Amino acid sequence: MATQSAIRPGNAQTKNTVTPGWTRVLIWLTIIFVTFWVLYPFAWAIITSFKTQRQALEPTFVPFLQFNPSIENWSAELGLAGRETATAIGNSIAISLGATFVATILGTSTGYALARFRYGIGNVNVVSWVLSQRFLPPVATMIPFFLLIQRLQGIDTIWGMILVNTTFVLPFAILIMRDYFADFPEEIEEAALVDGASPVQILLRVALPLAGPALTAAAVICFAFAWNEYLFASVMAANKAKPYTFLVASTSTSRGVHFGYLATRMLIAITLPVVLSLFVQRYIVRGLTLGAVKG
């Protein structure tokens, strides 16, 4: 595990000598273009966020030369007038952290179970059931969820949203942890067994302390998906427990379409998950494919 990095260094010599010069130029041009293509929308959003409402109606690119940048959008969103923003970000963090917390605990236990033990029903069937949760269209389960949470008086509460989000991110946690424990050498656990440790002790004292990176990856992916969730929030948390994604979505209606302001909010909404994802690059492939592809 530890030695197997996500990106294998490859065989530098053979590839370098065979690739002719002009191909390398083309390759680098493509790489620069692709990088530009990925970053361009972010860049355009950042530029737009420093424009006033009038300036945002002009397709200008270069600040200072073409337009006079203004921080009015950012100060409106994060300054004194931004109480609604602060509440929504607080809600988003509470919901995402809560869902991440529950999902990683359940995911560790279930993932360990699926990697270590054999069950009569067949482990692969349990895994299928877990995965099928991700495959189910959320709109199909939304109405029952809504009615269930309504009966439990959990509409517009943080815990109601935690419950919903936990359900959606749990498969990630289970499968990332299952993958990790499946690769964990059983010999180490056997040594602990000889010393008379119980299965729970082995999980907590032997397997888990070494699971830091996998656990972080599971937590970050769960956090990001819970943070990005919008549909259920739009139905079940429109008021007190409103997360930031929902606030972003209501921007255009509450202030007319103000592009600069919209860009500001959009950037705030995407920053945290995107930045967090940079720390778990090694696990992105297996995490996002729910363990289907080892990367």
Add this chain to the structure above:
Amino acid sequence: MPDIETGKLLAGLIPGLIPAAVAAFRGRYILAVVALVVCTLAGLAGEYIFSIPMAINFLVTALVLRGRRGKQEEVSAVYKRSNARFYFLLPGVFWILTFTLFPLIYSLYLSFTNARLQNITRGWSLIGLENYSSIGSDLRVSETVVTSVFLTLGSLALTLILGTFIAWVFNHDIPGLRIFRSILTMPLFAAPIALGFMGLILFNENSGSINYMIRGLGGQGVNWFTDPWSARAAVLLIDSWQWTPFVFIIILAAMQSIPDELYEAARLDTNSGWSLFRSITFPLIAPALGTVALLRLVETFKILDIPLSMLGGGPGTATQTYSYYIYQTGLRNFDMGYASALAYILVIIAIIITTIYFQRMRARFE
């Protein structure tokens, strides 16, 4: 503290007794007690309609945990004797069961009723297959299906081709590959709802930079937001922009796992990049491509956030997807019975794709 009514109490207790009995019979006494308590609470909260699906959950859970003396391949004797393995599995499995099986059963039931906002207080009644039969004559359905299919197939084609191409480019020993790879995966973690707004800013007909560039290159600005097919294309482009990196990282991983010896051997015969790709790279990444295609198929069929925030389903209803229509019918107009019937068709499609997927994946998860 709400009044506890005998009827509701019984509505919870009676279905709860069945899984409790099964669990107790199998020697899982904790599960039996939990089943009884939860089913009773479910009954108190919503009578049979909550307690019965919940009881089914517990029944399935109790049956999943069968095989006390099932196949024993655990690492050691302690594991064999230990009951712990069931309690490791139980919380997660139960959570998933409760929140997938219950909604599925409940929405199946709803799809046979005339549940909607107007009669939510009077209670609703079963109307048989009426909801399903009216789907056929619903013009909105065919319209939204066209949009969904266009977006799904378009996004599949675009992301797979571009993603594979970019992966191929990056598979040449690139210095600083990690940095580029990190940059390229950034869109994956951005909230789709926010990306819809990004589309709004980028594709805006007057001030958007896409039209600005098109005009700069001598073309005419495209009416992204007023022409139906251009609007669909704009949604497609944003979705593809977000998900091409997904294909890219998976295919790159697949390409990097191809041993260099294979290429070295092949270079004795040919030096053409294209024939190397066709005869070595492609066959070896084909399984990964299939997996990605299936995953993307399921995901794009659910697409809803981007058209919702970008254009509100407009112009007119041009960018309303099938999922969007379900969402609007069920949770904006509160015609829940009909929406459930619409959703169930989607569920069946999802089940078919999931089944195909697991046929491929069985060995991986055993």
